[in-house]
Amino acid sequence: MSDNAARRLSRMFYRISIAIEAGKDHLSDLDGAIGDADHGITMSLGFMAVNAELAKLNLDDTLPSEVFTAAASAFLDAVGASTGPLYATAFRRAAQALKQDECLSAADQAMIVEAMTTGIKERGKGQRGDKTMLDAWIPATEAAVNARARSAGGPEMWNSILEAAEAGANSTRSMVAARGRAARLGERSLGHMDPGAASAVIILRAMKDTFGEGEPAR
Amino acid sequence: MTVKTSSARKNGTVRAGAEAASEPIPLRYGDDPYVWACWLYYEDHMTQGDIAEIMGISRATVNSYLADARARGIVNISLEPSRLSSLSIAQELKRHFGLHDCLVVPSDDNTRPLIDRLGGAAAQALAKLLKSGDTLAVAWGRTVLAIAEQVSVPGLQDVTIVQATGGTAASFAYTPELCASAIAGAVKAKLINITAPAVVSTAEVRDMLLREPLIQSQFGALAKANKALFGISSLRPNSTIHTSGFFESVSLQQYLARDAVGVVAGRFIDGQGNPVAGPLDDRTIGISLDMLKAIGLRIAVAGGFDKVPAILATLRGGYVNVLITDAATGRGILNADGVTELDQKLSQRPRVDNTVALPSNYRTHIKKFLNDPNDVVEEMLDGVVKANAAYVMPIKGSHRALVARTGPRPGKVGLVVGGGTGHEPCFLGYVGKGLADAVAVGNIFSSPPPGTIFQCANAASGGQGVLFVYGNYAGDVMNFEMAAEIAAEHNIEVRTVVTTDDIASSPLEDKEGRRGVAGNFFMFKIAGAACDRGLSLDACEAVTRKANARTFTMGVALEPCSMPQTRRHNFEIGPDDIEIGMGIHGEPGVIREKMMSADAITDRIMDRIFSEMKPAAGDHVAVLVNSFGATPMMELYILFRRVEQRLSAKDITIEANWVGHYCTSLDMVGASITVMHLDAELTELLHHPCDTAVLRIG
Numbered sequence: 047m048s049d050n051a052a053r054r055l056s057r058m059f060y061r062i063s064i065a066i067e068a069g070k071d072h073l074s075d076l077d078g079a080i081g082d083a084d085h086g087i088t089m090s091l092g093f094m095a096v097n098a099e100l101a102k103l104n105l106d107d108t109l110p111s112e113v114f115t116a117a118a119s120a121f122l123d124a125v126g127a128s129t130g131p132l133y134a135t136a137f138r139r140a141a142q143a144l145k146q147d148e149c150l151s152a153a154d155q156a157m158i159v160e161a162m163t164t165g166i167k168e169r170g171k172g173q174r175g176d177k178t179m180l181d182a183w184i185p186a187t188e189a190a191v192n193a194r195a196r197s198a199g200g201p202e203m204w205n206s207i208l209e210a211a212e213a214g215a216n217s218t219r220s221m222v223a224a225r226g227r228a229a230r231l232g233e234r235s236l237g238h239m240d241p242g243a244a245s246a247v248i249i250l251r252a253m254k255d256t257f258g259e260g261e262p263a264r
Numbered sequence: 265m266t267v268k269t270s271s272a273r274k275n276g277t278v279r280a281g282a283e284a285a286s287e288p289i290p291l292r293y294g295d296d297p298y299v300w301a302c303w304l305y306y307e308d309h310m311t312q313g314d315i316a317e318i319m320g321i322s323r324a325t326v327n328s329y330l331a332d333a334r335a336r337g338i339v340n341i342s343l344e345p346s347r348l349s350s351l352s353i354a355q356e357l358k359r360h361f362g363l364h365d366c367l368v369v370p371s372d373d374n375t376r377p378l379i380d381r382l383g384g385a386a387a388q389a390l391a392k393l394l395k396s397g398d399t400l401a402v403a404w405g406r407t408v409l410a411i412a413e414q415v416s417v418p419g420l421q422d423v424t425i426v427q428a429t430g431g432t433a434a435s436f437a438y439t440p441e442l443c444a445s446a447i448a449g450a451v452k453a454k455l456i457n458i459t460a461p462a463v464v465s466t467a468e469v470r471d472m473l474l475r476e477p478l479i480q481s482q483f484g485a486l487a488k489a490n491k492a493l494f495g496i497s498s499l500r501p502n503s504t505i506h507t508s509g510f511f512e513s514v515s516l517q518q519y520l521a522r523d524a525v526g527v528v529a530g531r532f533i534d535g536q537g538n539p540v541a542g543p544l545d546d547r548t549i550g551i552s553l554d555m556l557k558a559i560g561l562r563i564a565v566a567g568g569f570d571k572v573p574a575i576l577a578t579l580r581g582g583y584v585n586v587l588i589t590d591a592a593t594g595r596g597i598l599n600a601d602g603v604t605e606l607d608q609k610l611s612q613r614p615r616v617d618n619t620v621a622l623p624s625n626y627r628t629h630i631k632k633f634l635n636d637p638n639d640v641v642e643e644m645l646d647g648v649v650k651a652n653a654a655y656v657m658p659i660k661g662s663h664r665a666l667v668a669r670t671g672p673r674p675g676k677v678g679l680v681v682g683g684g685t686g687h688e689p690c691f692l693g694y695v696g697k698g699l700a701d702a703v704a705v706g707n708i709f710s711s712p713p714p715g716t717i718f719q720c721a722n723a724a725s726g727g728q729g730v731l732f733v734y735g736n737y738a739g740d741v742m743n744f745e746m747a748a749e750i751a752a753e754h755n756i757e758v759r760t761v762v763t764t765d766d767i768a769s770s771p772l773e774d775k776e777g778r779r780g781v782a783g784n785f786f787m788f789k790i791a792g793a794a795c796d797r798g799l800s801l802d803a804c805e806a807v808t809r810k811a812n813a814r815t816f817t818m819g820v821a822l823e824p825c826s827m828p829q830t831r832r833h834n835f836e837i838g839p840d841d842i843e844i845g846m847g848i849h850g851e852p853g854v855i856r857e858k859m860m861s862a863d864a865i866t867d868r869i870m871d872r873i874f875s876e877m878k879p880a881a882g883d884h885v886a887v888l889v890n891s892f893g894a895t896p897m898m899e900l901y902i903l904f905r906r907v908e909q910r911l912s913a914k915d916i917t918i919e920a921n922w923v924g925h926y927c928t929s930l931d932m933v934g935a936s937i938t939v940m941h942l943d944a945e946l947t948e949l950l951h952h953p954c955d956t957a958v959l960r961i962g
Binding site for chain 2: 064067074078083084091099101122123124130131
């Protein structure tokens with residue numbers, strides 16, 4: 047069985063699902079502080095649905111872009127909520143960016159992160175500093191773009207992506223929410239990490255682990 | 265061993281330290297009370313209460329010794345490796361294929377044939393899954409018969425077993441008739457056979473038979489099945505499907521030539537689980553694959569290496585949601601689907617020990633009426649669809665999209681409402697004549713997805729456009745906007761009114777940013793009446809906007825709510841605190857204050873409402889005093905009493921009022937007060953007749 051790109055992406059979603067599952071209670075607790083305490087449940091539900099949908103694909107005969115498209119519909123239909131449209135749009139943008147690509151090079155991986163962030167920004171009409179998942183995704187994208195500009199290899203790129211995302215998520219503690227339900231809390235949202243930013247870090251870490259393992263030695 | 269008198273024990277101070285125990289430790293345990301406690305518990309099988317007596321410490325300390333002993337590795341609890349591995353395979357299968365449940369029989373137990381072990385496991389599972397009142401469709405096969413031989417489910421009432429396919433003239437022990445009757449006998453259920461052959465000579469004969477009233481009624485029973493039990497047959501040369509004589513071998517070859525890999529309930533599927541067309545299709549009498557997929561719980565029992573492709577195809581096709589197999593087959597399925605390495609990595613994952621020692625009387629969970637917490641929404645909707653059958657029906661079989669039975673009609677603007685669950689009777693209780701035409705239902709406190717909302721728009725559309733009315737939350741806005749885009753592609757014009765009645769959620773200058781809460785009740789009523797009167801889409805939208813602008817709500821929570829999945833409070837409100845400006849999602853309020861009297865709370869709310877509403881003497885209003893879930897009617901009337909006093913003191917007339925559970929937040933303790941400032945038009949629409957499960961006027 048060849049380890050093609052679609053298979054790698056399917057494994058990536060599988061890893062994300064496991065990681066989200068492991069962090070489910072923590073995410074829900076973070077959400078309980080400033081939201082309705084269901085972020086962990088929602089994310090877990092969404093990625094479980096993605097897994098079930100990808101299991102139905104014949105991965106030997108599937109383009110990476112098709113994996114993202116399937117993931118988008120499965121996630122959206124299972125979740126709704128606000129994370130549904132946001133991540134569904136992110137996955138759709140990633141699918142559009144990949145088009146017919148089949149190799150998933152480091153540059154492609156950077157493109158995926160960038161496209162996902164664009165999708166989330168578009169759908170949520172949000173920006174950096176709103177205390178949302180974008181506070182992890184935007185710095186992650188900047189790190190990816192920088193790494194691509196200096197032709198950094200995969201491992202180096204992913205290290206810097208994750209570092210930036212973690213720093214970004216941590217910085218949400220000192221922000222006042224501007225979007226989502228937490229926005230109604232005003233200054234009471236201070237001091238709490240945004241659960242969406244926390245789950246973004248989990249997702250990016252699982253992506254790093256997946257792309258990291260397949261990196262050819264140079 | 266000596267036992268101290270209780271009076272002496274009560275004086276002993278207890279700490280989780282080694283020296284704290286008031287009873288000298290018997291020599292053989294060294295100076296380690298942990299070892300002592302563990303010995304008494306695990307080797308002498310004493311209760312924690314008895315151990316506390318003997319050691320002269322409290323039960324809570326015993327409990328914490330036992331927990332610490334596990335954390336420190338003094339006690340290791342080990343599962344037999346083969347059982348552990350079958351457990352982790354089951355967990356993987358469940359996760360990977362999104363199954364409802366999965367049971368994997370350990371593989372290294374070779375004392376009995378696989379088919380018997382699978383049958384035994386499935387018999388146990390069936391005893392757990394089969395409930396009174398169920399209708400179980402039973403397919404045929406060696407495995408199914410093995411289940412029937414081992415199952416016994418006492419104490420069930422009103423269970424019906426329906427044979428899932430027609431019968432056969434072939435002479436083997438596990439014919440459809442025998443399988444169904446054996447299961448029915450074992451669980452003492454009513455049996456309904458399909459009294460026609462499974463495969464007939466021509467399509468004409470099949471059609472004739474299906475028109476027979478007797479067979480029609482048998483199929484009617486089959487269509488009512490809420491659970492299904494079946495085996496999965498491989499098409500490999502050594503498979504019994506070839507030798508049984510159930511199918512003609514010529515036909516089998518044709519299905520094989522078209523890449524069929526397996527047979528489920530007498531139907532052929534390919535490697536991806538898609539139906540394979542072939543010569544028997546229109547000569548087969550039995551459950552169709554679509555009928556099978558529509559059944560809620562679909563239990564497949566199958567094992568053996570040769571069946572891996574067929575089982576994988578069944579999983580991919582979504583025909584099964586409870587799989588019972590053996591460890592070797594389970595591993596094979598995962599391998600075939602490319603999850604080998606992860607499987608290994610998973611088993612090496614370090615275990616996280618969540619054991620926290622708590623006093624024995626400490627409450628960690630809220631009690632709720634639940635079966636599986638993950639099924640709450642589906643099970644509630646099952647109940648709603650039945651309970652409110654006079655008012656609503658599912659759209660295309662989905663309980664997530666409900667349409668009014670006497671709602672949509674040509675020439676009328678359609679009204680679609682919706683949102684997350686947990687607010688019942690909002691939103692689904694307001695569907696019916698003169699109110700909403702359709703409702704889209706999401707997960708708990710989560711917006712429904714665009715697809716569901718579009719189904720509602722489509723069903724509600726009478727050619728004059730559709731009005732969406734929903735609360736202002738980021739998730740709902742995104743999903744309803746996406747649904748409106750899909751509707752536009754289908755030439756359905758959609759207008760949207762996002763409700764923003766919660767005056768506590770944002771200051772007046774950011775009125776558009778406010779959330780929609782219990783005031784939805786009034787906005788839905790006004791919009792529904794406008795639509796029912798045949799007003800244009802423009803007019804319906806305009807009057808709903810006016811209702812929204814003139815409706816003011818503020819809520820107060822005394823205790824938080826708890827999600828069914830966690831059964832814990834989402835956050836804590838201190839013993840003497842209340843949350844003012846509470847929303848309907850368990851999100852914290854805007855200000856936390858000390859508890860005060862009912863009148864003082866009502867006054868806080870009414871002062872704020874008056875400051876925005878700016879009423880004049882002689883004005884008319886409608887009032888809603890709404891419970892957040894756990895606050896009783898008694899207290900709601902106390903609040904209403906004060907609301908009425910404040911309004912009449914300003915010479916304002918209450919045109920209509922409602923007191924009760926109208927827009928809740930699970931089991932939150934608290935209430936909200938809503939006032940709609942009426943004018944002539946709103947008054948008229950408020951009194952317009954409507955007939956729904958929760959609200960009936962006229």
